[in-house]
Amino acid sequence: MSKRRAASLPGGMLVLGLLAGGLLLPAGFAAAQDVRPGPASGADGRFSLQCDFGQTLVGIRGQAGEFIDRIGGLCAGRTGTVAETGARGGTGGGGFEIRCATGAAVTGLVGTRGTYVDSLSLECRPMRNAQPAGEAAFTASVGGRGGQPFGPLRCPAGQVAIGLKGRAGTFVDELEPDCAPARPAGAAAAVWVSPAAGGKQGNDIKLACGADEVLVGTATRNGNWLDAIAALCVRVTDDGNWAGEPRSTDHAGGAGGVALTRSCPRGQAVAGISGRSSNVVNQLVSECRPLVSAKAVQGPSQKLESVGGTGGDPFGPYPCPGNLPATGLKVGAGIYVDRVQVVCGRE
Structure with a gap:
């Protein structure tokens, strides 16, 4: 024994x-x-x-x-x-x-x-x-x-x-x-997708950053919920520095609400999301962490100011695992943003 x-x-x-x-x-x-x-x-x-x-x-x-x-x-x-x-x-x-x-x-x-x-x-x-x-x-x-x-x-x-x-x-x-x-040290980064927050309506849309980009924020239209959303992406060097300024993907959703942009500080990337949801995404909060390479974040996180309203129930936080940076969003959208997921890492 x-x-x-x-x-x-x-x-x-x-x-x-x-x-x-x-x-x-x-x-x-x-x-x-x-x-x-x-x-x-x-x-x-x-x-x-x-x-x-x-x-x-x-x-x-x-x-x-x-x-x-x-x-x-x-x-x-x-x-x-x-x-x-x-x-x-x-x-x-x-x-x-x-x-x-x-x-x-x-x-x-x-x-x-x-x-x-x-x-x-x-x-x-x-x-x-x-x-x-x-x-x-x-x-x-x-x-x-x-x-x-x-x-x-x-x-x-x-x-x-x-x-x-x-x-x-x-x-x-x-x-x-x-x-x-389970992956050995030095293995290539995996892709992880968070649970979906929100309802089941809307068309499935992927707001993906490029192969050498990471997600650094969102461009949204909001009222009591998210009417529309786009991903803000920026190219990153091997040592984790931003190369240029963020660009916006196409928007998913409708034309209502007020336009708001939320972006991580320079040198950081989105590394998780939280917020509030019901049959739509009522509120979204992005969480940023410092980049240490094109494929990894490390160090303390900071939350960006929320977008949207105060209805619905809390969801998350959904942090990217294994120090992966976010590389896009998966959403369901019609005239509103019905649901949202964060995509972390890449193959």
Whole structure:
């Protein structure tokens, strides 16, 4: 039988993990149901903590007591060097760190929850030829003993976690893995399309930037919702600098509303969207991040001023995974913009 290992870090932080090939199931998880954590109530709102492109999530670090107070991701690539994603949540609880065995990556989350995430464990699988393979192993559990079981919240087959998504305030209220197809470091960027926000009407239209361009904003017509939309694209050099000024694609939608343009600062690209929707797109917010190459963004994000109205229900945020920049939009449109999706990366 494999043994769990534990070691102390400076400041009393406890490190829990698995010896290679080991399997450790937290007590009480055998009959866990596949449900997500309860309604979020964090004052700090939603977050997305992502690994750099070519890296996978291999552990988490944070603070916990009766609940998970604060959480951040630990990422590693082909070299094995571990990097942090940053963290979200409060300042209470004691420090913890849990990791997959060497050569394994996170493929799911399991734990207990009530109003907050009470406890958490990681599902890990060995990586072979840059793909998750073999039997799942679970790390030790961190956090308290309350709440009802949830999970495992697993990545789809052939995918691994590249980060964490959720919501947090004083405690972590909601959490799930951010998954993407497994790719080795240095692999060509993939294309990722966000879930659709809005209704099912309208004609399908792709507002695509060119092969050497990235999405840097939108040109819209708006009232209480988006009447029309075009993508703003700019050519980018290999080192991530803008080459020239943004251009507009053709518009999709009608002729109503007031014209508004929203563009990222120079040297940045759109890296996600959020907003409000109903049977149409009521509001759209673009999120920008600094470009570090023609195919990657890195660093903190900033939201552009919203376009549209205040009706509908919130959607997103839908951040581009793996530090990919956005390269276009997919919309459904007639006389209004009925739905929207962001397209990230390219083949």
